[in-house]
Amino acid sequence: MNTTLRNAVSTALVAMGIAGAGLAHAQAQPRLSGNAIRIGVLTDMSGLYSDISGQGSVTAAQMAVDDFIAANKPAYKIDVISADHQNKPDVGSGKAREWYDTQGVDLIADIVNSGVGLAAAKVAAEKKKLMINTGAGSTRLTNEDCNPYSIHWAYDTYALAAVAGRAIVQGGGKSWYFLTADYAFGQSLEQDTTGIIKANGGTSFGSVRHPLNASDFSSFLLQAQASKAQVIGLANAGGDTINAIKAANEFGLTKTQSLAGLLVFISDVHSLGLNVAQGMQLTDGWYWDLNEDTRKFGRRYFEKMKKMPGMVQAGTYSATLAYLNAVKAAGSDEADAVVAAMKKTRYNDFYLRNGHLRDDNRMVHDMYLMQVKKPAESKYPWDYYHVKATVPGDEAYQPMSASRCPMVKKS
Amino acid sequence: MEILGIPLQALLGQLLLGLVNGSFYAMLSLGLAVIFGLLNIINFSHGAMYMMGAYVAWMMMEYLGLGYWWSLAIAPIVIGAFGIVIERLLIRHVYKLDHLYGLLLTFGLALVIEGVYRDRFGASGQPYGVPDALRGATNLGFMILPNYRAWVVVASLLVCFLTWFVIERTRIGSYLRAGTENPRLVQAFGVNVPRMVMLTYGFGVALAAVAGVLAAPIIQVSPLMGSNVIIVVFAVVVIGGMGSILGSILTGLALGLVEGLTRVFYPEASATVVFVVMALVLMLRPAGLFGRES
Numbered sequence: 001m002n003t004t005l006r007n008a009v010s011t012a013l014v015a016m017g018i019a020g021a022g023l024a025h026a027q028a029q030p031r032l033s034g035n036a037i038r039i040g041v042l043t044d045m046s047g048l049y050s051d052i053s054g055q056g057s058v059t060a061a062q063m064a065v066d067d068f069i070a071a072n073k074p075a076y077k078i079d080v081i082s083a084d085h086q087n088k089p090d091v092g093s094g095k096a097r098e099w100y101d102t103q104g105v106d107l108i109a110d111i112v113n114s115g116v117g118l119a120a121a122k123v124a125a126e127k128k129k130l131m132i133n134t135g136a137g138s139t140r141l142t143n144e145d146c147n148p149y150s151i152h153w154a155y156d157t158y159a160l161a162a163v164a165g166r167a168i169v170q171g172g173g174k175s176w177y178f179l180t181a182d183y184a185f186g187q188s189l190e191q192d193t194t195g196i197i198k199a200n201g202g203t204s205f206g207s208v209r210h211p212l213n214a215s216d217f218s219s220f221l222l223q224a225q226a227s228k229a230q231v232i233g234l235a236n237a238g239g240d241t242i243n244a245i246k247a248a249n250e251f252g253l254t255k256t257q258s259l260a261g262l263l264v265f266i267s268d269v270h271s272l273g274l275n276v277a278q279g280m281q282l283t284d285g286w287y288w289d290l291n292e293d294t295r296k297f298g299r300r301y302f303e304k305m306k307k308m309p310g311m312v313q314a315g316t317y318s319a320t321l322a323y324l325n326a327v328k329a330a331g332s333d334e335a336d337a338v339v340a341a342m343k344k345t346r347y348n349d350f351y352l353r354n355g356h357l358r359d360d361n362r363m364v365h366d367m368y369l370m371q372v373k374k375p376a377e378s379k380y381p382w383d384y385y386h387v388k389a390t391v392p393g394d395e396a397y398q399p400m401s402a403s404r405c406p407m408v409k410k411s
Numbered sequence: 412m413e414i415l416g417i418p419l420q421a422l423l424g425q426l427l428l429g430l431v432n433g434s435f436y437a438m439l440s441l442g443l444a445v446i447f448g449l450l451n452i453i454n455f456s457h458g459a460m461y462m463m464g465a466y467v468a469w470m471m472m473e474y475l476g477l478g479y480w481w482s483l484a485i486a487p488i489v490i491g492a493f494g495i496v497i498e499r500l501l502i503r504h505v506y507k508l509d510h511l512y513g514l515l516l517t518f519g520l521a522l523v524i525e526g527v528y529r530d531r532f533g534a535s536g537q538p539y540g541v542p543d544a545l546r547g548a549t550n551l552g553f554m555i556l557p558n559y560r561a562w563v564v565v566a567s568l569l570v571c572f573l574t575w576f577v578i579e580r581t582r583i584g585s586y587l588r589a590g591t592e593n594p595r596l597v598q599a600f601g602v603n604v605p606r607m608v609m610l611t612y613g614f615g616v617a618l619a620a621v622a623g624v625l626a627a628p629i630i631q632v633s634p635l636m637g638s639n640v641i642i643v644v645f646a647v648v649v650i651g652g653m654g655s656i657l658g659s660i661l662t663g664l665a666l667g668l669v670e671g672l673t674r675v676f677y678p679e680a681s682a683t684v685v686f687v688v689m690a691l692v693l694m695l696r697p698a699g700l701f702g703r704e705s
Contacts, residue, residue, distance in 0.1 A: 046529055046534075047529075218560070238534075239535070271533075
């Protein structure tokens with residue numbers, strides 16, 4: 001009796017298994033939780049990062065969803081929801097938890113601000129749901145704090161330093177002096193860049209550490225000027241960078257020394273104006289005016305936002321679309337399967353050039369060294385950059401051999 | 412010649428830049444001192460008024476094509492009028508209450524104003540150029556000083572002197588001072604005290620607007636510019652002695668210099684030094700350097 005029952009059960013199970021496999025083959029539709037995909041854009045809607053991500057990222061994610069639906073006509077529903085994390089890690093991780101647990105969110109994207117990004121990554125790891133960070137800069141996301149469920153997409157501070165540092169030194173800017181924001185971000189940016197310029201035969205003449213949100217930069221700039229370094233590296237961000245550039249221009253530093261912005265977004269250049277920003281070199285992960293494909297995206301986005309997208313917003317589009325394609329390829333919205341599908345893909349689209357997802361969950365792709373145009377060279381609105389160099393992803397991003405991520409197997 | 416390893420020339424340059432910053436502190440803390448002295452209101456929305464002054468300049472340039480000099484004349488009037496409306500609608504209701512209520516009201520107001528500007532204009536701010544007449548720089552021998560910065564010092568000293576003169580040396584000023592000492596008596600002499608107080612508030616915030624327009628070509632016109640500076644300015648007022656006109660002017664300038672020196676010797680502390688001074692002053696002279704012990 002016992003044996004018969006066991007046999008019957010196993011026969012039934014085998015039969016079900018065959019039928020199930022056959023079914024999956026026949027319909028080629030992913031098995032989805034809730035038969036829908038929901039993408040949550042967690043961003044800064046009103047604070048200091050709202051211009052580089054914010055509503056623009058939400059719009060970009062929606063564009064990616066619309067494009068995927070138009071191209072693939074999926075039988076399941078896809079939608080985008082968004083929330084303001086207010087640059088508070090507790091608010092951000094609370095929202096992530098709520099989204100994964102009760103709102104059926106499959107992917108959280110953007111998450112500008114490294115503090116919030118790191119907090120949200122922990123939630124993703126705990127819930128085994130996916131997060132693609134397109135907004136934050138900290139390399140910790142793919143080093144100490146790496147986990148299988150959080151992917152880092154657009155850029156990181158190492159790449160910013162490596163691209164600007166190497167290309168400028170090789171272009172003849174051998175001696176550097178840093179204007180460094182006196183907190184963890186600025187100091188690590190300075191440290192990373194110094195390492196790179198020294199490795200390439202350049203020297204650092206030192207730095208001046210300014211407090212965060214120091215509205216007047218004139219005295220710091222005078223010290224930078226007195227250093228007689230060829231390049232002044234701005235290891236700061238946002239309003240500090242903008243005010244430093246403005247003062248550098250006023251004091252005529254830019255006539256004899258050149259400025260290197262280590263974290264400058266196109267929205268910063270737009271708000272400074274070319275008159276003030278001209279000549280500065282900076283690292284970017286993407287620019288709307290690189291080629292026909294990028295221009296096409298830029299114009300479509302402009303129609304909706306009345307601004308051109310930067311690397312974070314376009315990156316959110318890129319990540320969302322890549323995710324949806326990976327779900328299709330994996331036939332599942334289960335995070336492990338999706339990540340495995342992404343790691344198999346080689347990316348070459350309007351955003352990712354020679355892109356591939358590494359074992360530490362770093363999306364490696366070509367980066368660019370830009371120089372801000374002179375006003376006379378700018379022929380149309382948002383025509384801001386010369387592409388000075390394209391740096392292959394493997395040179396721009398931290399080598400795997402230096403990785404501190406436990407997921408990376410050291411050989 | 413060197414002082415503590417710093418060339419004298421560099422030191423002079425830094426002192427001069429400190430004076431430029433001190434001019435802003437002086438002008439902003441003067442407005443606060445006037446408002447506190449005559450209205451007993453701790454005006455935390457002062458930074459927002461400063462920011463709005465800069466934005467009026469930007470808007471006049473952007474939408475009307477009117478340049479810097481027009482802004483310098485019109486922005487204070489616009490912001491002064493705005494301040495009067497705020498005073499009539501909101502602030503006058505808290506005169507008789509504890510200082511804390513005025514502080515909370517104006518602080519909340521500042522948050523609202525900042526939020527509205529951030530929503531409307533974005534967080535990274537707007538560009539504003541140096542006016543043509545003040546472009547370029549002058550070689551002073553020990554440093555190259557942009558002409559615009561020199562103008563800031565001259566303009567703010569002028570504004571501070573005029574304000575001090577009006578309040579301390581004219582008949583209107585004496586009404587004002589008397590009105591704060593004993594409003595009922597002054598009212599009995601036929602002076603319209605509520606109107607006088609209202610105009611004083613308008614004047615105080617107009618001073619902030621002047622500072623805002625003066626700052627626009629130097630720093631990015633951004634919704635956050637007010638909150639970055641307001642705390643320092645309050646420290647200046649506390650050090651000078653709450654409500655002391657002359658005290659706030661002199662303290663503003665002096666702290667600009669102290670900050671300038673800190674930027675040379677230990678730049679990391681340049682945002683903190685003002686508060687260290689404040690703590691020391693409060694320990695030794697709780698009423699401030701120029702305040703009267705009551």
